[in-house]
Amino acid sequence: MVIRTEGLSYSFGSQQVVKSLSLQVPQGSIYGFLGPNGAGKTTTIKMLLNLLKTGEGSIFVFDKELQTNRIAILKEIGSLIEQPAIYAHMSGRENLLNRAMLLGVNDARVDEMLALVKLSNAAHKKTGQYSLGMKQRLGIALALLSDPKLLILDEPTNGLDPNGIIEIRELLVRLTREHDKTVFISSHLLAEIERMATHVGIINHGEMLFQGSIDDLQAISQPLVYIETDNTVDAANLLTRNGYEVADVNNDSLTVPFTSKKQMGVINGLLNQNGVTVFAINKQQKDLENLFLSITKSN
């Protein structure tokens, strides 16, 4: 395991915001650390980076205990929390050169990093003129300069447009597949994490609700087929008679568990042939809130 915590807890005054977390982050994984705002993600990340002193419990990174091996461990971690520290009056390349000098890293690595995060074309532009997505990618390039084995990113896609999100996602996948990194990334968006993560940990109110591989997660976050019809009761009866498990019925719509696109076509045909007008039929992914409900139920 690249990160392993045991009974990790933290309190601000009398408010316990991280409760006995046991994180298990495998080598080479993209570990999505998911939870709604205020769940305790940033506090946990700050402890992993030794920016907050561990409350209770212990943290092992690369199988070494953090407190007693701080310098050796932190050298191998690149991180991005909140906004990256970027000088707006300098170009992307100058920002990287500046940091490279401080770290004693070879200048050649600067151009390598610019290429890796796809900023070569904007290398000489002042970062004050960068889009938010470009700034985040520059932040990741800065974090990667010293060639760390582990990258810890706190909500790096916050506020990005869909294109910006896709670019970050592709970059992180490349980093793990081609550059042998392990990525720990926090987010409050399930759909975003599901598309890139190999492993997930889901927390709420500081407590771990679920931890496992993305396949384990998908087994409990099964999507639904959402159907809008002119007569949901007739539709529900018809579907039940034909062996479908109707999950939910209300005045305008009903849902059944999704199994395949083909099955959606069959359902559509069945309803239409039996005089039920289908206004809409689509696959509906569960959001974090619905997932919490299914996790709590299955527990």
Ligand SMILES: Nc1ncnc2c1ncn2[C@@H]1O[C@H](COP(=O)(O)OP(=O)(O)OP(=O)(O)O)[C@@H](O)[C@H]1O
């Ligand atoms: N410096 C602080 N002093 C007191 N309470 C704090 C402090 N920092 C965070 N908290 C509280 O700790 C809890 C967890 O916050 P944290 O920032 O770790 O959550 P988060 O999951 O990262 O959420 P967000 O995505 O909103 O940052 C929240 O209730 C927050 O109000």
